[in-house]
Amino acid sequence: MGNRMLSESALDRMEKEYQEWLREYQGATRKMPERLKRFSTVSDMEIKSLYTPLDIKEKDYFEEIGLPGFYPFTRGVQSTMYRARLWTMRMFAGLGSAEDTNNRFHYLINHGETGLSTAFDFPTLMGYDTDSPLARGECGKCGVAIDTIQDMQRLFAHINLEEVTSSMTINPPASILWAMYIANAENEGYDRKKLGGTIQNDCLKEFIAQKTLMLPPEPSIRLVVDTVEYGTREVPRWNTISISGYHIREAGSTAVQELAFTIYDGVCYVEECIKRGLDVDDFAGRLSFFWNSHIDFFEEIAKMRAARRLWARLMKDRFKAKNPRSMLLRFHTQTAGCSLTSQEPYNNIIRTTTEALAAILGGTQSLHTNSLDEVYMIPSEQAVLIALRTQQILADEVGVTNVIDPLAGSYFVEALTDKMEEEANDYIRKLDELGGMVAAIERDYPQMEIADAAYHYQQQLERDEKIIIGLNKYPSERPELEFILKIDEELERRQVEGTNAFKANRDKVKFQKAMDELKRRCEGPPCWENNVMPALLDAVHAGATEQECCDLYRQVFGTYSDPGTF
Amino acid sequence: MERERNLRILVAKPGLDGHDRGARVIARAFRDAGFEVIYTGCHQTPEQIVSTAIQEDVDMIGLSILSGAHTYSFPRILELLKENSAEDITVIGGGIFPLEDIPKLKAMGIKEIFEPGAKLQEITAWVGENVKPREGIGA
Numbered sequence: 239m240g241n242r243m244l245s246e247s248a249l250d251r252m253e254k255e256y257q258e259w260l261r262e263y264q265g266a267t268r269k270m271p272e273r274l275k276r277f278s279t280v281s282d283m284e285i286k287s288l289y290t291p292l293d294i295k296e297k298d299y300f301e302e303i304g305l306p307g308f309y310p311f312t313r314g315v316q317s318t319m320y321r322a323r324l325w326t327m328r329m330f331a332g333l334g335s336a337e338d339t340n341n342r343f344h345y346l347i348n349h350g351e352t353g354l355s356t357a358f359d360f361p362t363l364m365g366y367d368t369d370s371p372l373a374r375g376e377c378g379k380c381g382v383a384i385d386t387i388q389d390m391q392r393l394f395a396h397i398n399l400e401e402v403t404s405s406m407t408i409n410p411p412a413s414i415l416w417a418m419y420i421a422n423a424e425n426e427g428y429d430r431k432k433l434g435g436t437i438q439n440d441c442l443k444e445f446i447a448q449k450t451l452m453l454p455p456e457p458s459i460r461l462v463v464d465t466v467e468y469g470t471r472e473v474p475r476w477n478t479i480s481i482s483g484y485h486i487r488e489a490g491s492t493a494v495q496e497l498a499f500t501i502y503d504g505v506c507y508v509e510e511c512i513k514r515g516l517d518v519d520d521f522a523g524r525l526s527f528f529w530n531s532h533i534d535f536f537e538e539i540a541k542m543r544a545a546r547r548l549w550a551r552l553m554k555d556r557f558k559a560k561n562p563r564s565m566l567l568r569f570h571t572q573t574a575g576c577s578l579t580s581q582e583p584y585n586n587i588i589r590t591t592t593e594a595l596a597a598i599l600g601g602t603q604s605l606h607t608n609s610l611d612e613v614y615m616i617p618s619e620q621a622v623l624i625a626l627r628t629q630q631i632l633a634d635e636v637g638v639t640n641v642i643d644p645l646a647g648s649y650f651v652e653a654l655t656d657k658m659e660e661e662a663n664d665y666i667r668k669l670d671e672l673g674g675m676v677a678a679i680e681r682d683y684p685q686m687e688i689a690d691a692a693y694h695y696q697q698q699l700e701r702d703e704k705i706i707i708g709l710n711k712y713p714s715e716r717p718e719l720e721f722i723l724k725i726d727e728e729l730e731r732r733q734v735e736g737t738n739a740f741k742a743n744r745d746k747v748k749f750q751k752a753m754d755e756l757k758r759r760c761e762g763p764p765c766w767e768n769n770v771m772p773a774l775l776d777a778v779h780a781g782a783t784e785q786e787c788c789d790l791y792r793q794v795f796g797t798y799s800d801p802g803t804f
Numbered sequence: 805m806e807r808e809r810n811l812r813i814l815v816a817k818p819g820l821d822g823h824d825r826g827a828r829v830i831a832r833a834f835r836d837a838g839f840e841v842i843y844t845g846c847h848q849t850p851e852q853i854v855s856t857a858i859q860e861d862v863d864m865i866g867l868s869i870l871s872g873a874h875t876y877s878f879p880r881i882l883e884l885l886k887e888n889s890a891e892d893i894t895v896i897g898g899g900i901f902p903l904e905d906i907p908k909l910k911a912m913g914i915k916e917i918f919e920p921g922a923k924l925q926e927i928t929a930w931v932g933e934n935v936k937p938r939e940g941i942g943a
Contacts, residue, residue, distance in 0.1 A: 360821055360871055366820070375819065380871050692829055696829050706921075801845060804843050
């Protein structure tokens with residue numbers, strides 16, 4: 239209660255004047271009715287016509303909003319925010335071969351990108367080499383094919399790995415790809431203590447939404463904890479998990495579901511790391527997050543502000559973190575792929591711009607802006623440049639980076655931030671009751687909540703209660719774009735040949751010894767002595783392919799496949 | 805008079821692509837339209853899909869794919885249906901396809917392709933009009 243922002247007398251006057259306004263509004267809308275029966279966000283959260291100090295009259299500024307860089311971090315994780323350093327412009331990129339993707343990395347860096355982000359192809363994401371029968375037709379199509387450390391070397395050729403941070407969107411095989419990254423960096427003479435970057439490594443949201451499935455939940459989490467433990471000791475500048483809401487949202491969740499399920503995945507990882515014997519303040523500062531910035535402008539900003547407060551409070555109250563850094567919710571944002579249309583694709587530039595602006599006003603630490611052609615294919619050079627320039631225009635021309643958290647104190651934004659936190663907390667209580675995230679996943683709970691929301695939205699769209707321009711309003715056809723990226727179908731054969739040649743040249747004794755040690759560690763109880771990372775580094779140095787390591791995981795830990803519920 | 809039985813539909817996700825939002829939404833829409841629906845879940849090989857379709861006596865397979873790997877999986881599924889004398893099962897596709905691939909897919913025997921933005925009503929109506937219960941399969 240204590241530190242209210244308005245005095246009692248000001249609130250009394252506000253109440254009186256609000257009632258006068260309401261009468262006026264009701265009279266006016268009898269003459270000219272409201273345009274819609276119900277106004278709601280894209281997530282279907284109902285929105286009132288006006289917000290006033292009355293909506294935040296219970297707020298204690300110091301407890302709930304505070305100052306940037308100070309608990310509960312509602313206004314941002316740094317005291318300086320974009321006045322000192324802009325967000326990292328980090329475009330998700332991966333296409334064709336390692337060389338193709340390396341060319342794209344250099345193209346983006348040469349045009350002002352400030353961090354790298356790697357998209358792997360589906361076989362790599364699922365833990366298969368290109369020569370697997372399951373990988374037919376997939377090579378290089380939705381990202382880059384990486385089978386071995388040789389591919390990793392080509393992927394990051396001529397990039398200073400101590401200066402540029404790299405994010406890798408990889409989940410069940412994250413430990414292996416990270417080992418390849420570290421091993422390659424060491425081969426190139428870099429110090430692993432100075433390597434900065436992120437592996438997504440968030441297995442829980444795979445079961446919930448993204449469906450890159452490999453191992454059952456329990457061993458999946460064990461591998462995540464192995465990477466956190468290894469990172470804490472050996473690669474201290476690395477973000478070992480990017481706890482991701484993006485894919486949950488793309489699968490059709492509401493903003494609140496994205497917020498709640500993601501934060502709760504974070505809770506599960508923290509619990510598991512503590513169980514391993516790690517001190518919360520030793521690793522929590524290296525947990526990072528990843529949000530979707532969808533099309534509903536204020537809802538996204540409120541979600542990001544609420545997320546920071548929610549996480550800070552959980553870390554402080556539930557996990558007794560002492561170091562403020564452990565309480566910081568630092569995050570990457572990607573604009574919403576699912577908001578884009580294949581009809582009139584140039585309109586996607588406007589959608590992405592709005593979503594990027596929301597991410598900036600929400601205080602993101604790094605940002606990917608989708609390209610206008612990403613509805614068809616991974617982006618062309620022409621389209622990706624427009625997407626990168628979108629961020630640069632917002633950073634340098636528009637003026638929104640002059641000031642920290644300019645929307646704080648907006649009656650609407652603060653009320654919406656509160657509502658996000660409140661509804662996310664309802665989910666968190668429910669998930670606690672279900673016995674934690676793994677138990678909830680086994681009961682199909684978050685999966686079905688998302689499926690319900692996705693179906694509800696689709697029905698709203700078909701009833702024209704939600705509008706997408708070019709689709710259900712001013713409908714239009716999909717045009718032919720002049721620049722569409724094509725992935726060479728011959729690449730698959732070349733990639734298989736390259737990997738086979740590499741395997742033929744490796745030291746078989748060294749390779750076998752490393753794989754035996756990896757197996758021994760996987761079979762042992764989870765602890766530092768059985769941490770897979772040191773053995774994986776030896777294995778990838780000795781030429782182990784991604785699939786060879788994953789097959790070993792599958793053999794020891796068992797597999798998990800999509801239950802196919804709908 | 806014997807009532808015509810409900811259509812049996814297999815919604816399937818070929819390849820390694822995990823984008824299942826569309827597949828799950830269309831599976832629900834088919835169910836709500838009164839069809840019997842079986843959903844494979846993600847990560848199915850053409851062999852698995854055809855085997856399920858035959859075991860489940862379906863009248864139609866709806867393939868959902870967003871990865872670009874349809875160039876391999878779609879023709880392979882049609883080929884396997886033929887090998888198993890089940891080419892009378894209607895096959896349709898939904899997802900993301902390069903424009904020039906759509907006529908090629910139709911020419912090889914994919915009956916219809918639904919792209920992003922296709923309405924559920926439009927898809928279920930197409931199925932109702934164009935797919936009939938296969939002969940000789942349980943009433």
